[in-house]
Amino acid sequence: MRPSASTASLEDAATALAPLRRVRVDLVDLRYAPIVRDAKGNRAPKRVIHGCTTSFLPGTVSALMGPSGSGKTSLLTVIAGFVDQSHVSGNLLVNGERTQVRKRLVGIVFQDDMMLPALTAFETVKFAADLRMPRRCSDAERTEACDAILNELGLAHVRDQLVGGAARRGVSGGERKRLAVGVELVTRPALLLMDEPTSGLDAAAALSLMRTLRTLASRGQTVVAAIHQPRTTVFDSFDHLVLMSKGHALYDGAPDGCVGHLESLGLGLTLPPRTNPADWLMDVIAADESLGEDTRKLPEGWKNAKTQKEKRVFVVGDSDAPGTDGAAGKRDDDDDEGASVWRQLRVLTVREDKSRRGQNLTAINASQMLVMAILTAMFWWQMPDDTDAFVMERFSILFFCIIAQSNAVVFACVNTFAKERQLMIRENAKGMYHPLPFFIAKTASDTVNTLVMPCLYATVTYWCVGLKRTAEAYFVFITAFALCILVAQSLGLALSCAIPDVQVSLIVAPMVILMLMILGGFYVTFSNMPVFIRWLSWCSQARFGFTAMVVNEFSGRTFQCDPNGNHARYGTGCPVRGEDVITALEMDDLSVGQCLLALALMQVGLRIAAYVAMVVNFTRLKQ
Numbered sequence: 001m002r003p004s005a006s007t008a009s010l011e012d013a014a015t016a017l018a019p020l021r022r023v024r025v026d027l028v029d030l031r032y033a034p035i036v037r038d039a040k041g042n043r044a045p046k047r048v049i050h051g052c053t054t055s056f057l058p059g060t061v062s063a064l065m066g067p068s069g070s071g072k073t074s075l076l077t078v079i080a081g082f083v084d085q086s087h088v089s090g091n092l093l094v095n096g097e098r099t100q101v102r103k104r105l106v107g108i109v110f111q112d113d114m115m116l117p118a119l120t121a122f123e124t125v126k127f128a129a130d131l132r133m134p135r136r137c138s139d140a141e142r143t144e145a146c147d148a149i150l151n152e153l154g155l156a157h158v159r160d161q162l163v164g165g166a167a168r169r170g171v172s173g174g175e176r177k178r179l180a181v182g183v184e185l186v187t188r189p190a191l192l193l194m195d196e197p198t199s200g201l202d203a204a205a206a207l208s209l210m211r212t213l214r215t216l217a218s219r220g221q222t223v224v225a226a227i228h229q230p231r232t233t234v235f236d237s238f239d240h241l242v243l244m245s246k247g248h249a250l251y252d253g254a255p256d257g258c259v260g261h262l263e264s265l266g267l268g269l270t271l272p273p274r275t276n277p278a279d280w281l282m283d284v285i286a287a288d289e290s291l292g293e294d295t296r297k298l299p300e301g302w303k304n305a306k307t308q309k310e311k312r313v314f315v316v317g318d319s320d321a322p323g324t325d326g327a328a329g330k331r332d333d334d335d336d337e338g339a340s341v342w343r344q345l346r347v348l349t350v351r352e353d354k355s356r357r358g359q360n361l362t363a364i365n366a367s368q369m370l371v372m373a374i375l376t377a378m379f380w381w382q383m384p385d386d387t388d389a390f391v392m393e394r395f396s397i398l399f400f401c402i403i404a405q406s407n408a409v410v411f412a413c414v415n416t417f418a419k420e421r422q423l424m425i426r427e428n429a430k431g432m433y434h435p436l437p438f439f440i441a442k443t444a445s446d447t448v449n450t451l452v453m454p455c456l457y458a459t460v461t462y463w464c465v466g467l468k469r470t471a472e473a474y475f476v477f478i479t480a481f482a483l484c485i486l487v488a489q490s491l492g493l494a495l496s497c498a499i500p501d502v503q504v505s506l507i508v509a510p511m512v513i514l515m516l517m518i519l520g521g522f523y524v525t526f527s528n529m530p531v532f533i534r535w536l537s538w539c540s541q542a543r544f545g546f547t548a549m550v551v552n553e554f555s556g557r558t559f560q561c562d563p564n565g566n567h568a569r570y571g572t573g574c575p576v577r578g579e580d581v582i583t584a585l586e587m588d589d590l591s592v593g594q595c596l597l598a599l600a601l602m603q604v605g606l607r608i609a610a611y612v613a614m615v616v617n618f619t620r621l622k623q
């Protein structure tokens, strides 16, 4: 890569896309049996790959083809090292060495490519480059490489267009697939694995993508694509075909030899004229699968085939594999890992912020805040501060502020994290970053973005309804409110991280927050709560936030008695002392400072709990 020049030339593209080294992968009787749970909850290994022996060579495009459930995706994830290795047996050889492919040398594109819809095509590739390119690369070199990649993949015209998604139209399906390839190319991987690269694309887009894969292979990349039922043109563009069914290999060799092999088995199989071979192969496999596992003919047919016996299997220790750099040919670039932890933190913080582009300060959010503020102001407008008739109203508006915003924040947090976590799991498995910088970046972004609208609402409400009119009281109120909102959000995040099922966390989180609200002391005073549950109020952020606000609002004040009112609840004296109100509400056991400290500790504790749950649940190697 050359350090200067802003426009990516063809030469730049060639360099940016050429793999760092050439890698040959040999599978020798590779088996994969993950532990699965049945309906009764019993755990047992499930044989997903039954013994696969094949070779993937640099400079070639190989296809793993087979019906749904044949094990194509599983084989790709096993090769990429994305599965629990204790469930894998047999040999996986990389340039003759029994080892896993180094993460920096492999790029994997999943069927459901996950990208952040609010980023542009260039930003998507650039963030990947910032996280994955060698540390010594300058920013200019990264930008140059990204432009070269976009040019090469035919994406220059959508460089500054948003990726988009279901809610917002962005790049087309074909462009999206190519962009997913581009994200992987930033590390110049030797081995590119793709799951269903052409699914959802029309004939022209599918062929164009295949041409791109061929170009990559021509530069020395080893390309392996799992594909279900390709069109004839796509089928013809492969160099190598592995036909699979229910974890068994049915054929392995040149694509044009596959039909001949099946026809030669003596099963009366013949490709009808003017038929797409891929369609016919799927029909033949479906018929064979319907015979049942013990009476199937095709797996046995391949085991006994002459071509199978003649296949040269690469052996352990043979590091002079033809067409590779050999195990000894390891290059310095291999050792240059991606971004440092500080760089990861910086890049992820910027990405987190950009990925929320258009989400926080939208017209809808602002309108929602305005409507809520108008409604609140209407009901509690400018309460007189010298009569006890409005003591109850002061009390209720404080709690309403907490409850109105906490629920919305928790729900938004669970929803947002549900979308982010799959991407995080994938990127973490690819070794793009450590979970800690991701979590810190998320916490920083959450803190800023979550508070803007609720604090605006609380500020407008505070002055409209006529709460204590001093700057100091407002400052305490907004601090208690902000901490309360942040703790509620952290609780939502901790629950999302602890409960891997999104649907369950969407049900549990609002229930927990409602429970904590009831424990806040507004609806039921603490002494009237059932003893067995009263202690839980010490875990309620609403209790601390509400107590801080009540003490802040009422201390040091006196209220004249309304002649028609019943002030007995707040003490016998008249005028009513604010301290008597606090005592009557059973909120005299904690000071404002203690409440704020408790909220701050809860915030730190919940974030730590969320991080631990995230690491335990989401950053293990699993897809």
Ligand SMILES: Nc1ncnc2c1ncn2[C@@H]1O[C@H](COP(=O)(O)OP(=O)(O)OP(=O)(O)O)[C@@H](O)[C@H]1O
Binding pocket: 034, 035, 036, 046, 048, 066, 067, 068, 069, 070, 071, 072, 073, 074, 075, 226, 228
């Ligand atoms: N971790 C796992 N736990 C349970 N079952 C698994 C696991 N991994 C794979 N399988 C099972 O292995 C079989 C093969 O799945 P795989 O996704 O590899 O098939 P595929 O050929 O890629 O299918 P498709 O074309 O539909 O994507 C399926 O029955 C799947 O349920």
